[in-house]
Amino acid sequence: MRSALPRFSPATFAACSGCDICALACPVWQQTHDVRLTPKGRATALQGGASAEDIVESLGACTLCGSCVPACPERIDLVGMTLGLRADLAAKGRSPLAPLAAGMIEPPREVSKANVRLKTVLLAEERLLADPSLLAAATLRLGGPAHVIVADDTGFDIAAALEAGIPVAPERLEEFLAGLRGALRVVTTEGFLNSFLRKWLPGTPIRSLGESCLALAETRRALRPTDLYLLDARAYHADFERLVPVYDTLRHETGCDLSLDLQHLAITTAANALNSRFGTGPVRVAEQVKWILEGRRPSRVVVENMEDGEAVRRERNMPVVHVAAISAAK
Amino acid sequence: MPYDTSKSVLPRGATARHDGGPAPEMPPPPRGVIPPETVSPEAMFGIPRVQTNPSRWSGETWKPFVEELRDGGVDVREDRATKAMFVTDAGGLSFGAPHGVVIARSALQVATVLRAAQRFRVPVTTRGGGLTTEGESVAFGGLQLDMTGMSKVRWVDRDRMLARVEAGIFWHSMAEVLRRQGLDYISAPLNFTSSVGGTLAVGGIDVNACKWGASADQCVAMEVVTPTGQVVECSETANTELFDRVLLGYGQFGVVTEATMRIRPYTPCRMHHIFYDDLKAAMEDLIVVVRSESTDYSGILTMNDRANNLLFAFDSEDREKAFFANVRPKLKGLTEGQFAMRAARYYALHPWKIGEALWLWRRKRTLMPEFERPEHVRGGKMDDRTVVFSRAVWRHWGNRSMVIPDLATSESKFIESVLRGNKVIRKYFPHYTLYCVAIRLQPNRERYEMSCIPGDATGWAYGCEFEPIFRAGEYSRDTLQSFKNEIYDVGVKMGTSYYRFGGSMKGYIRRAFGDAMVDRHLAMKRAADPAMILNPDVVF
Numbered sequence: 001m002r003s004a005l006p007r008f009s010p011a012t013f014a015a016c017s018g019c020d021i022c023a024l025a026c027p028v029w030q031q032t033h034d035v036r037l038t039p040k041g042r043a044t045a046l047q048g049g050a051s052a053e054d055i056v057e058s059l060g061a062c063t064l065c066g067s068c069v070p071a072c073p074e075r076i077d078l079v080g081m082t083l084g085l086r087a088d089l090a091a092k093g094r095s096p097l098a099p100l101a102a103g104m105i106e107p108p109r110e111v112s113k114a115n116v117r118l119k120t121v122l123l124a125e126e127r128l129l130a131d132p133s134l135l136a137a138a139t140l141r142l143g144g145p146a147h148v149i150v151a152d153d154t155g156f157d158i159a160a161a162l163e164a165g166i167p168v169a170p171e172r173l174e175e176f177l178a179g180l181r182g183a184l185r186v187v188t189t190e191g192f193l194n195s196f197l198r199k200w201l202p203g204t205p206i207r208s209l210g211e212s213c214l215a216l217a218e219t220r221r222a223l224r225p226t227d228l229y230l231l232d233a234r235a236y237h238a239d240f241e242r243l244v245p246v247y248d249t250l251r252h253e254t255g256c257d258l259s260l261d262l263q264h265l266a267i268t269t270a271a272n273a274l275n276s277r278f279g280t281g282p283v284r285v286a287e288q289v290k291w292i293l294e295g296r297r298p299s300r301v302v303v304e305n306m307e308d309g310e311a312v313r314r315e316r317n318m319p320v321v322h323v324a325a326i327s328a329a330k
Numbered sequence: 331m332p333y334d335t336s337k338s339v340l341p342r343g344a345t346a347r348h349d350g351g352p353a354p355e356m357p358p359p360p361r362g363v364i365p366p367e368t369v370s371p372e373a374m375f376g377i378p379r380v381q382t383n384p385s386r387w388s389g390e391t392w393k394p395f396v397e398e399l400r401d402g403g404v405d406v407r408e409d410r411a412t413k414a415m416f417v418t419d420a421g422g423l424s425f426g427a428p429h430g431v432v433i434a435r436s437a438l439q440v441a442t443v444l445r446a447a448q449r450f451r452v453p454v455t456t457r458g459g460g461l462t463t464e465g466e467s468v469a470f471g472g473l474q475l476d477m478t479g480m481s482k483v484r485w486v487d488r489d490r491m492l493a494r495v496e497a498g499i500f501w502h503s504m505a506e507v508l509r510r511q512g513l514d515y516i517s518a519p520l521n522f523t524s525s526v527g528g529t530l531a532v533g534g535i536d537v538n539a540c541k542w543g544a545s546a547d548q549c550v551a552m553e554v555v556t557p558t559g560q561v562v563e564c565s566e567t568a569n570t571e572l573f574d575r576v577l578l579g580y581g582q583f584g585v586v587t588e589a590t591m592r593i594r595p596y597t598p599c600r601m602h603h604i605f606y607d608d609l610k611a612a613m614e615d616l617i618v619v620v621r622s623e624s625t626d627y628s629g630i631l632t633m634n635d636r637a638n639n640l641l642f643a644f645d646s647e648d649r650e651k652a653f654f655a656n657v658r659p660k661l662k663g664l665t666e667g668q669f670a671m672r673a674a675r676y677y678a679l680h681p682w683k684i685g686e687a688l689w690l691w692r693r694k695r696t697l698m699p700e701f702e703r704p705e706h707v708r709g710g711k712m713d714d715r716t717v718v719f720s721r722a723v724w725r726h727w728g729n730r731s732m733v734i735p736d737l738a739t740s741e742s743k744f745i746e747s748v749l750r751g752n753k754v755i756r757k758y759f760p761h762y763t764l765y766c767v768a769i770r771l772q773p774n775r776e777r778y779e780m781s782c783i784p785g786d787a788t789g790w791a792y793g794c795e796f797e798p799i800f801r802a803g804e805y806s807r808d809t810l811q812s813f814k815n816e817i818y819d820v821g822v823k824m825g826t827s828y829y830r831f832g833g834s835m836k837g838y839i840r841r842a843f844g845d846a847m848v849d850r851h852l853a854m855k856r857a858a859d860p861a862m863i864l865n866p867d868v869v870f
Contacts, residue, residue, distance in 0.1 A: 017724075017728050017730050018418070018420065018460060019420070019724050019728060020459055020523040021523060024503065024523070033478060033479050033481045036411070041415055045410075047414065048413070048415070048417055050411035054409065054410060054411040074728070244703075248704060252708070262502070262506055262713075262714045264706075295511050
C-alpha cells in the first residue's frame with residue numbers, strides 16, 4: 001500500500017538556482033508581486049535554513065495550478081514540495097488550510113460496486129453530476145453509457161485532504177482505488193488528482209474530460225476561430241510534455257485561441273483551489289479571469305472545468321459552454 | 331629581525347612587498363573608495379588570486395533607521411525566511427545577507443527609504459531579477475530593496491509606440507502584456523527574468539542589438555529616485571544629465587522606478603544557422619553580416635572551438651531573400667550537412683578525440699530540440715525568441731553557480747580578444763560556450779562612458795561571453811575566480827571594456843578605465859550620494 005501523502009524531501013528544493021522562471025506564470029506572483037509567496041521564494045528560504053513554519057503564509061497562498069513544474073529548468077517537483085511542506089505543517093497542527101478542508105473530507109456514504117473492467121470511469125465534479133443533460137453529453141463523448149461508469153466515489157475528499165496536507169487513511173485510499181482498478185481509462189473533470197492517479201494506477205491512462213472530448217473530430221470541428229478555449233490548468237500542467245502538442249495542434253487545426261501564456265503554460269482562474277473556494281488566498285479569481293480575457297474578444301468561452309465556467313460567467317456577460325456540450329451548442 | 335607591524339603602516343598607494351616576514355597591515359580603505367592596486371598590473375598576469383566579498387556593514391544605525399521607516403509606513407522584513415531569499419545572485423559565488431528587506435511598491439516609498447538611508451548612512455542594495463553574477467545585487471548588510479514589487483505595465487501607447495512600465499517588471503511579463511495587443515518590446519536580454527530597471531542600469535544585449543543597440547538605448551524616459559530621495563522624471567530632453575548617468579550607470583546614481591520604452595509591432599522571426607569548424611572564420615563572417623546591416627538578428631554560439639554556429643534571423647521575408655541573394659554567398663559558413671561531413675572526416679583522422687566528438691553529438695541531440703519545439707517554431711518562424719533561448723540557457727547552462735566573464739571590444743580588437751579569451755577558457759574547462767554579438771552604438775555617447783561600451787568603438791561594439799559548462803564537473807570558487815581574472819587580464823592587455831566589471835570584478839575598474847575617468851565618476855557619485863549608500867561595493 002502506497003502512502004497517499006507526498007514525502008517532503010530537502011532534495012526537492014536544494015537544486016533551485018533562483019532563476020524566478022516559476023514566478024512568471026504563477027498567479028500568486030501575478031497578483032502580489034511578492035517573491036516570498038512564489039515557489040522560488042519557498043525554495044530559497046528553505047535553502048537559507050528557514051523551516052516550514054517560517055514560510056506558512058507562502059505555503060497557504062499557493063493555488064496548486066502546477067504551472068511552476070513544467071517551467072522549472074531544474075525539473076523540481078514544486079507542487080510536490082509545497083504539498084509535502086503543507087503535510088509537514090499539518091502534522092504539527094500548523095496547517096493553514098486544514099480547517100478549510102475539514103468539511104470536505106467526508107467520504108461518500110454509498111458506493112455501488114460496479115464492474116469497471118475495460119470501461120471508462122468518469123470522476124465527475126459535483127456541478128457535472130448536478131447537470132443531467134451535460135453529464136449525458138459527457139458520457140456520450142466518452143463512448144456512451146454502455147462503456148462509461150460515472151463513479152459514485154469521486155475521491156474529492158482525498159483530493160481536499162491532499163491539498164491541505166491532511167493525512168489520508170490508507171484504508172480510505174485503498175477503497176477509492178479499488179473502484180478504479182481494471183478500468184480501461186480514468187477520466188477526471190478536475191486535474192488535481194491526475195498526477196497522483198498516475199502513480200497509484202500505473203498502466204491505466206488518466207485523462208482529463210477536456211482532452212477526452214477533444215479526441216473526437218466532431219468536438220474539434222465544433223470549435224470556432226473566435227472561441228477562447230479555457231484549459232483546466234491543473235490537468236494540463238500535470239501532463240505537460242504530452243499535452244503541449246495536443247493543444248498546439250488543436251489551435252492550428254481550429255484557429256481558436258487558448259488560455260496559454262507565451263511559455264505555453266495555462267493561465268489558471270484559480271477557482272478550484274482550496275484557498276480560493278474559501279476566499280483565504282491572495283489570488284482573486286476575478287483578477288485571473290480579467291487577465292485571461294485581457295486583449296481578447298472571444299465570441300464565446302469554451303471550458304473544460306465547470307468552476308472555470310462559473311468564474312467567467314460571474315465576471316463577464318458572454319457565452320460560456322462546456323467542451324462536452326459544444327457540438328450541441330453549434 | 332622580525333617585522334614590527336605595530337610601528338609600520340604603509341602609506342596609501344605604496345607597494346606591499348613580501349620579503350619573508352609577516353605581511354604588513356594595511357588600514358582598510360574608507361567606504362566608497364577603490365583602493366589602489368598593491369602590486370603593479372603587469373605583475374598580476376597569470377597569478378591566480380581570489381577576490382573576496384566586500385566587508386559586511388556592521389549595522390550600528392540599523393535600529394533607528396528601521397524605526398523611522400516603520401513610522402513612515404514602510405514594511406521592513408527582518409525574518410530569516412525573507413532574508414534567506416537574497417543571500418546570493420545568479421552567479422552563486424558571492425554570499426551576503428541584508429539586515430532587512432523592503433519590497434518596493436512606489437517611488438514615494440523608495441524615496442522615503444533613500445532619505446532615511448542617507449541620514450542613517452545605511453547601505454541600500456537594489457535587486458531586480460538578481461541575475462548579476464558578481465554579487466552586484468547581493469547585500470553585504472544594510473537594506474535589500476527588492477524592486478520586483480514594482481512590476482506593472484502602466485500604459486501602452488500604440489500611436490507613439492511606447493510603453494510605460496514599473497522598473498521591477500521582468501521583460502517577459504512586459505512581453506505578456508504587449509503580446510495581447512500584437513506588440514513587442516524592441517530589445518531585451520535573452521533571459522526572461524531580467525528586470526527592466528536592472529537592464530537599463532547595465533545596458534542589455536539581445537541578438538538584435540546589431541540592429542537596435544542596447545536595451546537601454548530603447549528607453550526614452552525614466553522616473554528615478556535619486557540617492558538623496560528626490561523623485562525626478564528624466565528623459566532624452568529633460569534632466570538629461572541624470573538620464574545619461576542612470577542609463578548604464580550600474581545603479582550608482584539613482585533607483586529607476588518607472589521607464590518609458592520604445593516598442594514595436596510583434597513579428598515572429600525566421601532563424602537560420604550556419605556552421606564553422608574555425609572560430610576565427612565565424613567571427614570574420616559575423617563582422618561581414620553586421621556591417622552589411624542585412625539581418626535583424628545575429629550572433630555566434632559555440633559548442634567548442636571546432637563547432638561554431640553563426641545564427642542570423644529576419645523579421646521580414648524581403649530582408650531574408652535579399653540577404654541570401656547578396657550576403658550569404660560571401661560567407662564562409664557551412665550548411666549543417668557540409669559541417670557534419672567535415673567533422674566526421676576530422677574525427678576519423680583524430681580518433682583519440684572520440685570523446686570530444688561524442689560530447690558534441692550528445693550536446694546537439696539534447697540542445698537543438700529546445701530551439702525547434704513545435705509550439706514555438708512553426709513553418710520556420712520562431713515565436714518569442716526569448717522564451718526559446720531562455721529555456722535553453724537555463725536548462726543547458728544554468729546551475730547554482732554561474733561565471734560568465736566577458737570582453738567588450740571595438741571591431742578592430744574583437745577577433746584577437748576572443749581568440750585569446752578562447753585559449754584561456756579552453757585551458758580551464760573541457761566544455762564551454764562562447765556567445766558573441768554586436769551592439770549598434772547610438773550617437774549619444776555620454777551614457778557610454780565608463781560602461782560596457784568600449785571608448786574606442788565606433789559604429790558597433792562587440793561582446794563575447796565566455797561561459798563554462800559546469801555540469802561536466804565541479805570547480806572550486808578559487809578556480810572560477812582565477813579563470814575570470816585571466817579573461818579580464820586579456821581585456822587589460824587588449825584595452826577592452828567589460829559588461830560585468832562590478833562586484834567581485836571591480837578590482838579591474840581602474841585598470842580598464844584609468845584613474846582620471848574613475849575619479850571623475852567617483853566625484854559625481856559623491857555629489858549625488860553623499861553618504862555613498864546606494865549599491866555600495868558594485869563600482870565604488
